[in-house]
Amino acid sequence: MNETQKSRILIGDDLSADIAAACGGGNVFILFDRRVHGLFGGRFCAEEGRMFLMEPGEDAKSPAVAGEIVAAMLQGGCNRKTTLIAVGGGVAGDLGGFVASVFMRGIDWINVPTTLLSQVDSSVGGKTAVNVGGVKNSMGRFHLPKTVYISAHFLPALPPREWVCGLGEIVKTAYLDAAVYALYKTSFSDLCARDCRAVSAFVRACVAFKEAVTARDFLETTGKRKILNAGHTLGHALEAADGHARSHGEYVLIGLYAEALLFRDDVSSEVVSELKTVVKALVKDGCPSASAGQLGALCAMDKKNEGRVSFMVIAAPGDIRELCLSPAETADRLRALAAADGFFDPIGA
Numbered sequence: 001m002n003e004t005q006k007s008r009i010l011i012g013d014d015l016s017a018d019i020a021a022a023c024g025g026g027n028v029f030i031l032f033d034r035r036v037h038g039l040f041g042g043r044f045c046a047e048e049g050r051m052f053l054m055e056p057g058e059d060a061k062s063p064a065v066a067g068e069i070v071a072a073m074l075q076g077g078c079n080r081k082t083t084l085i086a087v088g089g090g091v092a093g094d095l096g097g098f099v100a101s102v103f104m105r106g107i108d109w110i111n112v113p114t115t116l117l118s119q120v121d122s123s124v125g126g127k128t129a130v131n132v133g134g135v136k137n138s139m140g141r142f143h144l145p146k147t148v149y150i151s152a153h154f155l156p157a158l159p160p161r162e163w164v165c166g167l168g169e170i171v172k173t174a175y176l177d178a179a180v181y182a183l184y185k186t187s188f189s190d191l192c193a194r195d196c197r198a199v200s201a202f203v204r205a206c207v208a209f210k211e212a213v214t215a216r217d218f219l220e221t222t223g224k225r226k227i228l229n230a231g232h233t234l235g236h237a238l239e240a241a242d243g244h245a246r247s248h249g250e251y252v253l254i255g256l257y258a259e260a261l262l263f264r265d266d267v268s269s270e271v272v273s274e275l276k277t278v279v280k281a282l283v284k285d286g287c288p289s290a291s292a293g294q295l296g297a298l299c300a301m302d303k304k305n306e307g308r309v310s311f312m313v314i315a316a317p318g319d320i321r322e323l324c325l326s327p328a329e330t331a332d333r334l335r336a337l338a339a340a341d342g343f344f345d346p347i348g349a
């Protein structure tokens with residue numbers, strides 16, 4: 001796979017007919033999220049023995065489940081010419097893409113993302129992975145799908161938690177990209193209300209942005225993909241400390257705001273105030289409480305950090321800065337915030 005290859009990305013209100021044609025298109029194997037299959041599977045038929053239903057949830061992103069899929073593919077007579085089709089959220093995409101990258105040393109695959117998060121983010125850029133030893137995405141490859149079908153007809157069935165999950169990544173993208181920020185300023189309430197036109201506009205703009213960024217740094221070697229980690233250093237730490245009780249997007253939202261507070265002198269007041277408003281509107285149960293010491297240690301464990309804790313901080317819309325602290329400085333600043341902010345309120349210990 002070289003850096004100039006691209007996925008064919010099709011975006012539409014209802015691409016069921018195209019997806020059904022791909023599913024019925026000969027030598028294919030379909031990996032379905034079981035919940036999505038229950039809701040939409042009737043329209044997409046697989047040949048006998050050519051389908052695997054994965055249990056919904058992050059636990060499916062494991063080497064064991066990947067091995068089960070490979071075994072099912074062998075049992076079903078798949079070969080190097082088989083195309084794997086993954087239908088579901090980011091978990092199905094990451095898992096299916098990973099299996100496609102290793103089955104007989106790599107076969108073609110098609111991604112059919114069905115959550116807001118997977119449509120605006122995870123289906124673009126070619127990252128695939130499973131989790132090993134409790135470490136997210138620790139075994140994975142870059143393997144672009146041949147085609148991505150982004151169809152809005154899946155989205156009305158999404159539960160509110162999964163909707164907010166996608167909104168979190170969209171808010172992040174708004175601060176990285178001028179076109180998404182313009183939509184964010186005019187139509188974010190329509191998006192929150194799931195207005196079809198707003199959803200379509202945000203999905204198209206986010207996909208165009210992510211495609212452009214990842215094409216410039218396909219293998220994550222030039223540092224250009226790093227801006228996509230905005231809000232994620234503290235977001236991932238909070239997610240781990242809180243036992244993944246909320247959706248990933250909520251932690252990203254809190255992470256964006258808390259990282260702005262950590263580097264208050266570098267961040268415009270407008271950004272701090274906008275982030276506080278959106279976090280309070282979307283994160284309904286308040287901020288999870290976690291100790292500053294624990295969060296500092298978790299930030300330091302992030303695989304992207306190599307000894308220093310690196311934060312991609314939104315200084316202003318479109319102005320993203322990599323700012324680093326030692327783990328001890330991170331914990332000290334978090335402790336100092338404990339008394340200073342009414343919403344993000346880590347426990348001082």
Ligand SMILES: NC(=O)c1ccc[n+]([C@@H]2O[C@H](COP(=O)([O-])OP(=O)(O)OC[C@H]3O[C@@H](n4cnc5c(N)ncnc54)[C@H](O)[C@@H]3O)[C@@H](O)[C@H]2O)c1
Pocket residue numbers: 033034035036039056057058061088089090091092094114115116117118121122123124125126127128136137154155156157158159162165248
């Ligand atoms: N590859 C990347 O670049 C990248 C980027 C961001 C996130 N990710 C990964 O994405 C995963 C999270 O993805 P996700 O948030 O889509 O979670 P998910 O795949 O677990 O889906 C969330 C839930 O929504 C259900 N669901 C899916 N589509 C539905 C629909 N249309 N209607 C009703 N329910 C539906 C699923 O059954 C599941 O219970 C994580 O593993 C994360 O690491 C990957």
